[in-house]
Amino acid sequence: MNPKLTRRRFIKGVIASGAAAASTSLWYSVSGQNRPAGSVERLLSINVNGQVRRVDVSPQETLAHTLRYKLGLTGTKLGCNRGECGSCTVLADDVNIYACSTLTHEVKNKAVLTVEGLRAADGTLHPVQAAFIEELSPQCGFCTSGQIMSAVALLNTNPRPTREEARQALSGNLCRCGAYDHYLNGVMRASGQLS
Amino acid sequence: MSSHDVMPDMGLYQPVTVEDAAGIARQFSTRGWLVGGGQDTYGWLKDRAKRPEVLIDLKGIESMRGIRETADGIEIGALVTLTELTTNSLITGRYSLLAEAAGRVASPQIRNVGTIAGNVAQDVRCWYYRRGLNCYRAGGNLCYADTPEGMNREHALFNASRCVAVTASDTGPALVALEAQMVIHNGSSERVVSAENFFVGPNIDITHTTVLRPGEILTAVRIPAKWANAEFYFEKVADRNVWDFALVSISAAMRVNNGVIEESRLVAGAVEATPRRLDRIEQAIRGKARNQQTADEVAALAIQGARPLNFNHFKMPLLENLVNRAVRGHA
Ligand code: FES
Numbered sequence: 001m002n003p004k005l006t007r008r009r010f011i012k013g014v015i016a017s018g019a020a021a022a023s024t025s026l027w028y029s030v031s032g033q034n035r036p037a038g039s040v041e042r043l044l045s046i047n048v049n050g051q052v053r054r055v056d057v058s059p060q061e062t063l064a065h066t067l068r069y070k071l072g073l074t075g076t077k078l079g080c081n082r083g084e085c086g087s088c089t090v091l092a093d094d095v096n097i098y099a100c101s102t103l104t105h106e107v108k109n110k111a112v113l114t115v116e117g118l119r120a121a122d123g124t125l126h127p128v129q130a131a132f133i134e135e136l137s138p139q140c141g142f143c144t145s146g147q148i149m150s151a152v153a154l155l156n157t158n159p160r161p162t163r164e165e166a167r168q169a170l171s172g173n174l175c176r177c178g179a180y181d182h183y184l185n186g187v188m189r190a191s192g193q194l195s
Numbered sequence: 196m197s198s199h200d201v202m203p204d205m206g207l208y209q210p211v212t213v214e215d216a217a218g219i220a221r222q223f224s225t226r227g228w229l230v231g232g233g234q235d236t237y238g239w240l241k242d243r244a245k246r247p248e249v250l251i252d253l254k255g256i257e258s259m260r261g262i263r264e265t266a267d268g269i270e271i272g273a274l275v276t277l278t279e280l281t282t283n284s285l286i287t288g289r290y291s292l293l294a295e296a297a298g299r300v301a302s303p304q305i306r307n308v309g310t311i312a313g314n315v316a317q318d319v320r321c322w323y324y325r326r327g328l329n330c331y332r333a334g335g336n337l338c339y340a341d342t343p344e345g346m347n348r349e350h351a352l353f354n355a356s357r358c359v360a361v362t363a364s365d366t367g368p369a370l371v372a373l374e375a376q377m378v379i380h381n382g383s384s385e386r387v388v389s390a391e392n393f394f395v396g397p398n399i400d401i402t403h404t405t406v407l408r409p410g411e412i413l414t415a416v417r418i419p420a421k422w423a424n425a426e427f428y429f430e431k432v433a434d435r436n437v438w439d440f441a442l443v444s445i446s447a448a449m450r451v452n453n454g455v456i457e458e459s460r461l462v463a464g465a466v467e468a469t470p471r472r473l474d475r476i477e478q479a480i481r482g483k484a485r486n487q488q489t490a491d492e493v494a495a496l497a498i499q500g501a502r503p504l505n506f507n508h509f510k511m512p513l514l515e516n517l518v519n520r521a522v523r524g525h526a
């Protein structure tokens with residue numbers, strides 16, 4: 001595979017070149033026409049990973065779409081785009097939600113946290129990220145950012161969960177590789193219950 | 196019909212008062228669509244199976260939030276999430292039946308945004324209908340599920356009338372058992388409907404699952420003190436523990452004195468288009484001891500009048516067994 005043109009580079013390149021708006025309207029036919037008067041303002045300031053980002057958001061746009069294709073935050077994955085897998089999980093005001101099944105306009109007054117916002121300013125990984133690496137939790141990795149975000153939401157409210165509580169908390173995140181127990185090991189390690 | 200993975204172009208309104216929301220809803224009528232948590236909404240839109248022109252996001256309406264005590268029980272704002280129902284001490288303390296039912300809906304992320312109003316007002320899950328086929332419920336004149344080859348394992352046992360879909364709600368049966376009242380606002384006046392009358396079957400209105408009409412908003416759910424701290428039983432059987440809708444669920448509230456059942460409400464989910472009140476069971480167990488013998492005597496009454504389809508016969512023993520467990524009081 002040509003290392004210069006991975007999918008991620010392509011998406012980021014499109015966004016960086018300023019072509020996002022044009023290509024978005026081509027692919028997704030966000031024409032802006034036929035919209036009744038009095039509808040929401042498109043230009044939003046949204047708080048993502050502690051930064052206020054100005055972004056043009058169409059009324060029906062999902063948060064996953066804004067994050068990935070407008071803000072270049074491709075760590076949030078789209079698996080099903082139907083609220084049925086969890087790979088798009090992000091936090092809104094510390095609560096884990098499906099970004100594919102949330103309109104960006106619904107979270108304009110909330111603090112959004114994605115997997116990119118977890119590590120400390122000096123680059124230190126979040127304890128959940130470090131523990132998932134230590135426990136070799138991911139297999140292919142596609143579901144991983146969603147699993148991480150659900151685990152972070154859990155540990156924010158319940159710093160020492162039982163394994164069963166962790167299982168419940170991560171039950172809205174499917175793993176096609178079946179690495180569930182490895183993720184649970186990671187949660188137990190991140191909460192200091194494995195050494 | 197192909198499945199689209201992105202939202203269609205539409206307008207979005209975010210009113211902050213019930214009056215404004217109802218006004219917008221009235222203005223757009225069937226071209227408008229009320230959104231709470233949106234978890235039943237976006238699939239319809241992404242599939243282009245329903246094509247409203249504007250979304251009316253109700254989440255900015257503060258008066259529809261929160262759980263408060265009233266003179267006779269509690270009032271739950273329509274925007275209260277299913278997660279809040281599982282953690283609020285008034286609910287988990289006095290009405291744990293509702294907390295349990297809410298805790299079995301879908302997945303944690305969906306419960307975090309899904310609202311009590313959305314859970315009761317959600318549409319049926321028949322996949323033929325969801326696929327956008329022009330069936331009875333969609334305004335057409337045939338049912339794809341009730342045919343010799345139709346996949347109807349999840350469909351109705353009772354009171355099907357052309358459409359054989361069942362209610363998908365887990366909290367609906369619990370609210371009927373608790374004799375909840377649904378508060379409906381049309382922008383200028385309010386009407387209150389019992390949970391039992393809130394849901395409507397296809398014999399009455401085949402294109403709606405509730406009495407809500409365009410321009411009307413379910414703003415709150417009231418639960419009377421009558422059933423506070425009663426003995427409750429909830430069980431939901433589904434193919435998967437997460438995400439899945441019930442194959443059959445049972446919600447029961449009972450007043451038991453010295454081991455004798457004085458009064459009860461038993462309601463089954465996912466066996467007809469509305470939550471199904473099991474009044475024959477309620478009458479049969481009144482004044483009886485709450486034990487296995489009583490349960491064995493009455494459970495078969497639950498399936499009297501059932502008319503199974505090709506692939507859902509299994510729901511009859513399933514319903515009977517769940518009623519048996521609810522009456523004796525343990526799994
Ligand atoms: S992509 Fe959002 S739940 Fe699957």
Ligand code: FES
Pocket residue numbers: 137138139140141142143144174175176177178179
């Ligand atoms: S690690 Fe491959 S899907 Fe979970």
